[in-house]
Amino acid sequence: VYCNKRSLEEGLVPCYSLNGSKNPSDWGIIPSVFSSEWNEIIWDTSANGYRLPTEVEWEYATRGGKKYIGKGIPQYKYSGSDTIDSVAWYDENSGGKTHEVKEKDSNQLDLYDMSGNVSEWCWDWFTEITPETENVVTKLETSGTSRVTRDGGWGQSAFSNTVFSRSNDNPSLRSYGLGFRVVRTSIK
Secondary structure (H helix, E strand, O other): OHHHHHHHHOOOOOOEEEOOEOOHHHOOOOOOOOOOOHHHOEEOOOOOOEEOOOHHHHHHHHOOOHHHEEOOEEOOOEOOEOOHHHHOOOOOOOOOOOOOOOOOOOOOOOOOOOOOOOEEEEEEEOOOOOOOOOOOOOOOOOOOOOEEEEOOOOOOOOHHHOOOOEEEEOOOOOOOOEEOOOEEOOOO
């Protein structure tokens, strides 16, 4: 809803549609429990509006861009540093709450809070990664019961805030420790 409303306000083509409509005013009340109808939202990959990043896009950003990715081994353990306290709010330093963005150091792409503060939604439906598929870019899952979340957030351990940590939640979940970051597709 946020992505489409912001896209419409800025004169961009919204990325998401539900029941054939890209206008969130036509979608009804945002569900607070699992909704098979809302899980049928379609992403128009040709649209230029705001959207959630895919998990691959999110991981690229958290690792600081492709020149910092090497054979599946992150350049840094956390987004922008091997020292968690310099880049992340997590269970040992957060005081049990979220913090303003930019209070910690950024990563190599000048992105803040890619480790710590809040977990972030990705567009992808969650699928387990096995030792055989680890560090392999796989196809975007098109259905499921939970969506990918990345970055552990302020209430999670240091390990949960590493660049390789991943989790999942029901898409209707609302939590103080869960947020999102929007992106737009680069037009070449």
